[in-house]
Amino acid sequence: MHQKDQWKNYVSDLVTPEEICDKFQADKEIFKVHRVYPFRINRYFFSLIKEKNDPLWLQAIPDEKELCKSNGSEDPFLEDNILSPVPNLIHRYKNRVILLVSDKCAVYCRHCMRKRRVGLHEETFFDNFSDILNYLESHDEIDDIILSGGDPLLVSDEKIEFILAGLRKIKKDSILRIHTRTFSTLPQRITENLCKIIKKYEPVYINTHFNHSMEITGETKKASFKACDYGIPLGCQSVFLKGVNDNFKALSDLFTNLLKIKIKPYYLHHPDPIKGTDHLRPDIEKGIKIMKMLRGQISGLAVPYYMIDLPDGGGKVPLLPEYIRGKGADYIEVENFKGKLYRYPL
Numbered sequence: 001m002h003q004k005d006q007w008k009n010y011v012s013d014l015v016t017p018e019e020i021c022d023k024f025q026a027d028k029e030i031f032k033v034h035r036v037y038p039f040r041i042n043r044y045f046f047s048l049i050k051e052k053n054d055p056l057w058l059q060a061i062p063d064e065k066e067l068c069k070s071n072g073s074e075d076p077f078l079e080d081n082i083l084s085p086v087p088n089l090i091h092r093y094k095n096r097v098i099l100l101v102s103d104k105c106a107v108y109c110r111h112c113m114r115k116r117r118v119g120l121h122e123e124t125f126f127d128n129f130s131d132i133l134n135y136l137e138s139h140d141e142i143d144d145i146i147l148s149g150g151d152p153l154l155v156s157d158e159k160i161e162f163i164l165a166g167l168r169k170i171k172k173d174s175i176l177r178i179h180t181r182t183f184s185t186l187p188q189r190i191t192e193n194l195c196k197i198i199k200k201y202e203p204v205y206i207n208t209h210f211n212h213s214m215e216i217t218g219e220t221k222k223a224s225f226k227a228c229d230y231g232i233p234l235g236c237q238s239v240f241l242k243g244v245n246d247n248f249k250a251l252s253d254l255f256t257n258l259l260k261i262k263i264k265p266y267y268l269h270h271p272d273p274i275k276g277t278d279h280l281r282p283d284i285e286k287g288i289k290i291m292k293m294l295r296g297q298i299s300g301l302a303v304p305y306y307m308i309d310l311p312d313g314g315g316k317v318p319l320l321p322e323y324i325r326g327k328g329a330d331y332i333e334v335e336n337f338k339g340k341l342y343r344y345p346l
């Protein structure tokens with residue numbers, strides 16, 4: 001196998017349910033879940049799990065609670081119908097679209113918002129690229145194109161290049177973005193060859209996905225520094241998850257440590273009301289409280305926006321702590337990060 005393709009070994013060499021149960025004395029029953037929602041974990045990510053129910057276990061190992069009665073729905077944002085004028089393309093905001101270029105991931109996250117489709121399709125998943133290009137060509141207002149999935153970096157370098165080249169040809173100065181979790185789950189994927197390809201079609205932004213500091217390793221740092229050497233800007237979209245990171249210490253460590261490996265925290269998503277994920281959804285009030293504590297205590301650069309996505313395709317909205325506490329004729333009263341009130345003249 002050529003060096004540039006060695007990452008594929010990690011994709012094919014998966015950890016089996018038996019190995020997991022043996023190592024952690026877990027109940028085999030939990031793997032019944034994968035008849036409904038796919039399960040996959042590679043050796044690299046598995047090696048980072050320290051104990052049963054730790055922040056990485058909860059993200060990657062099935063839980064019988066996924067099959068319990070759920071308040072969530074499979075597709076609360078209607079991505080598959082009203083927002084999808086062409087299959088595998090989601091168009092909600094005027095200027096930006098999401099392309100679902102792969103349905104595979106290096107690890108299947110239990111909290112995935114596209115649980116309904118990720119990991120369930122065949123290799124022919126993204127076979128209507130020319131229809132997508134036609135759609136993009138006839139919509140001049142689209143100038144920001146997000147490659148998502150699944151994980152877009154689970155396809156080969158050749159296919160990534162084919163997609164980027166096709167997009168760049170018709171969208172000369174648009175923003176391209178790649179939304180990938182591989183920096184966390186398969187950092188070996190970030191090869192010199194891949195970075196060279198991405199660099200050719202710049203500006204291409206990468207947004208990755210980390211939810212806990214335990215995901216940040218020497219391998220991760222090698223991957224992020226390499227991408228930065230090729231001038232690829234890196235952001236992170238984390239998900240606020242019960243038992244994983246729903247406390248001040250976990251989030252302040254995560255965001256600070258991301259910044260130290262040159263990844264800028266972009267969004268902290270409140271988990272969407274997705275069927276089969278109720279047990280991972282924390283309290284919104286708690287999220288707002290932690291965000292308020294973060295401001296003033298860690299670098300401003302490390303603080304992301306805390307976002308909710310409204311159902312029925314309503315769009316994303318940032319949830320911000322309330323800082324304006326009162327108003328006078330010629331001033332507003334503002335609370336600072338220590339809870340002290342100040343009058344600010346108008």
Ligand SMILES: *Cc1c(COP(=O)(O)O)cnc(C)c1O
Pocket residue numbers: 090091092093096097098146316
């Ligand atoms: C989140 C999202 C985007 C990108 O939103 P940004 O706030 O620009 O990152 C685009 N389209 C859809 C459908 C989305 O859900």
Ligand code: SF4
Pocket residue numbers: 104105106107108109111112113114115118149150151180181209
């Ligand atoms: S990497 Fe992203 S798309 Fe894949 S399972 Fe995790 S959240 Fe879903």
